[in-house]
Amino acid sequence: MHQLTGYVDRWSARAGERIRFMISSVEDRPYSLRFVRHLCADPNPDGPGYREIAMPTRLDGSRAGKFQAARPGSYGRIDALALTAPGGLRLAATIWPTLPSLGRQVVMGIDVAGVAIRLEISSHGGAALSVDTHRVEISASMLARRWYGIAATIDTANGTLLIEQKPLQPVGAIVDGGRQALRVKLPTIAGTGRVFIAAALHGNTAEAHYNGKIEQPRIAALDGIRLAEWDFSKGIATQRIVDIGPQSAHGLLVNLPTRAMTGSNWSGAIHDWKSAPEQYGAIHFHNDDMGECGWSESFALDVPNDWPSGFYAAHLSNGAGEDYIPFFVRPARGARKADVAFLVPTFSYQVYSSFVRPGRGAEIRERALSWGALLETPDLNPQFGLSTYNSHADGSGVAITSMLRPQLDTRPRQMSLMDPAPKGSGTGRINCDSYVIDWLDRAGIAHDVLTDHDLHEEGLAALEPYRVLICAQHPEYHSLRMMEALEQFLRRGGRLMYLGGNGFYWRAEPSIDAPHALEVRRAEGGIRVWATEVGESYHQFGGVYGGLWRRIGKPAHGLVGNGFSTQGRHLGFPYNFTEGIRDPRVRFMTAGIENAAAPGAVFGDSGVMGGGAAGFELDSADPRYGTPPNALVVAKGVVIHDDFRWVNEDMLIHRHPRPQEEWSCADMVFFETPAGGAVFSAGSMTYVGALPPDGYGNVCAKLTMNVVRRFMDPTPFA
Numbered sequence: 001m002h003q004l005t006g007y008v009d010r011w012s013a014r015a016g017e018r019i020r021f022m023i024s025s026v027e028d029r030p031y032s033l034r035f036v037r038h039l040c041a042d043p044n045p046d047g048p049g050y051r052e053i054a055m056p057t058r059l060d061g062s063r064a065g066k067f068q069a070a071r072p073g074s075y076g077r078i079d080a081l082a083l084t085a086p087g088g089l090r091l092a093a094t095i096w097p098t099l100p101s102l103g104r105q106v107v108m109g110i111d112v113a114g115v116a117i118r119l120e121i122s123s124h125g126g127a128a129l130s131v132d133t134h135r136v137e138i139s140a141s142m143l144a145r146r147w148y149g150i151a152a153t154i155d156t157a158n159g160t161l162l163i164e165q166k167p168l169q170p171v172g173a174i175v176d177g178g179r180q181a182l183r184v185k186l187p188t189i190a191g192t193g194r195v196f197i198a199a200a201l202h203g204n205t206a207e208a209h210y211n212g213k214i215e216q217p218r219i220a221a222l223d224g225i226r227l228a229e230w231d232f233s234k235g236i237a238t239q240r241i242v243d244i245g246p247q248s249a250h251g252l253l254v255n256l257p258t259r260a261m262t263g264s265n266w267s268g269a270i271h272d273w274k275s276a277p278e279q280y281g282a283i284h285f286h287n288d289d290m291g292e293c294g295w296s297e298s299f300a301l302d303v304p305n306d307w308p309s310g311f312y313a314a315h316l317s318n319g320a321g322e323d324y325i326p327f328f329v330r331p332a333r334g335a336r337k338a339d340v341a342f343l344v345p346t347f348s349y350q351v352y353s354s355f356v357r358p359g360r361g362a363e364i365r366e367r368a369l370s371w372g373a374l375l376e377t378p379d380l381n382p383q384f385g386l387s388t389y390n391s392h393a394d395g396s397g398v399a400i401t402s403m404l405r406p407q408l409d410t411r412p413r414q415m416s417l418m419d420p421a422p423k424g425s426g427t428g429r430i431n432c433d434s435y436v437i438d439w440l441d442r443a444g445i446a447h448d449v450l451t452d453h454d455l456h457e458e459g460l461a462a463l464e465p466y467r468v469l470i471c472a473q474h475p476e477y478h479s480l481r482m483m484e485a486l487e488q489f490l491r492r493g494g495r496l497m498y499l500g501g502n503g504f505y506w507r508a509e510p511s512i513d514a515p516h517a518l519e520v521r522r523a524e525g526g527i528r529v530w531a532t533e534v535g536e537s538y539h540q541f542g543g544v545y546g547g548l549w550r551r552i553g554k555p556a557h558g559l560v561g562n563g564f565s566t567q568g569r570h571l572g573f574p575y576n577f578t579e580g581i582r583d584p585r586v587r588f589m590t591a592g593i594e595n596a597a598a599p600g601a602v603f604g605d606s607g608v609m610g611g612g613a614a615g616f617e618l619d620s621a622d623p624r625y626g627t628p629p630n631a632l633v634v635a636k637g638v639v640i641h642d643d644f645r646w647v648n649e650d651m652l653i654h655r656h657p658r659p660q661e662e663w664s665c666a667d668m669v670f671f672e673t674p675a676g677g678a679v680f681s682a683g684s685m686t687y688v689g690a691l692p693p694d695g696y697g698n699v700c701a702k703l704t705m706n707v708v709r710r711f712m713d714p715t716p717f718a
């Protein structure tokens, strides 16, 4: 377990704004704190050279530590329900368990006047009822992913406990229902109680988390009077659960379970929950859902006015552990802005973060130690939850990701994987995106940074001060507002440089109720490790249709000229110039590299990511998907390699519709936009790794810098 870590309450802040830090130090050990600005965050001694600048503050120095626990597992919580029922109680719910054989899982837990009542799945997989130490259970276990009605009767007047389990989709040959009664002397139930749904209260925390869907949990008095009934089809976009009973005992959801899930009455005819919410009255709970850790604030930074816009981190260390907690600083409101802005892809960072890859921590440990890089990885710290690249323990996909938890694989001074290239860095996210910052800094190009979260919040206004917007190595996830802001920026004559691969691919939308969370529904096509279940392709946050922007109607090709078409291992290959490089429209690209920039000539054949500029995930041009007719392909990085395969959304039959050289490549694209703007797209995820070789003086870096300088020039493109 990580000995010293934490998180921030926001991805970015302007000078003068406050960022709060929540820190956990095991055994309450004190730690030392300092702040740094990163120019190059790559720890590889054979890479471009790690560069951090100390940024002293009055917070620096030794600080008292406090251990704060992370507790995954989602549930619903109702803090007060009047449960006076002289004859007894009846509890019921409709459930779709996904791991009935996992062990004890509580569907509904009530604590009232010192009496603990649990309607649960027993360790044998059947429904069970316990009232304090009295217990009755059904021996027939439930089947996974099928609907059941379960009900418990607590007859205090006659001293009887009864549990019932009824399959709603009976199989015939399999016995998966039953009822069981027990005569026992029972305490009277009277008072105001606390109710947990999908977990039970244990001390001050939740335990025995349930996995699967729950619909219509309800409590009645034995004389038939309804006490509470939670209708999960109400408030689907929120973290509130609505009681339609007489007490209006509404509750809150904890740890972001998944809503807008098909219910037991789903007909199959409706796929958009907004059209028939009553068929979407189920919530899917998981024992590994993680919302916010809920830690208390350890310190807060008011970003000093003289801090330049850029990549920053709070560095924590003591004898037991070390961490860098990243954040991004924007220029103060009203301050003079640079011409160039770098868009930090914090939506993509957050969607990827906490990607548990079993064995990764052990695999990188030796190299990370020798580099002085951070050692902790999500697989070593499952307490912080999962990424949307993981599946839950019950096999369902992780659709929601929170930033209010330590995102251990989204740190500076970190390697992500064992790079197969000699002297390769194996970097991702902040570390490889910092190559662009390092490169601009060394070239003396003034630049600001802003984040995806700023772009979503402010729309076009966030981009308006800038002439040139540089998008990062892997800007894969965007909301509709972000896509529209980028389109508007280009329509107004903005210049966009996309230096990555597999960009502008999936929709991700934030929650209004829980702004720290993003949701991704992996509908229809797309390279993905899980797929949405049938009928569940509409987001709970905002109710929009999920999936690929290409399928929703805003393909990357239309925005930047190329789109995802092939993927393979983390290997990099060179580009070759095409005849397009001779076009007078792109003469500015070849200044100082005239001899190297000849059709057919190779460049980008070295790099700190996979060993070359074209690799890992590649984007090609295709007019059918929206590449503009004036787009010029100036270079191609064709990768014909056993491990590089097509994206499944291109496959209609067992043969790819186009020749392999046309899709298994990165197309370097340039085109002018109507108001004097332009777009340059590299189309490869290892491209930024090809900038550093030769002190950022190689052909790939020179060509790209020529683009930066021309894009900074206000002279309109033809």
Ligand SMILES: [Fe+2]
Pocket: 474, 476, 502
């Ligand atoms: Fe990706």
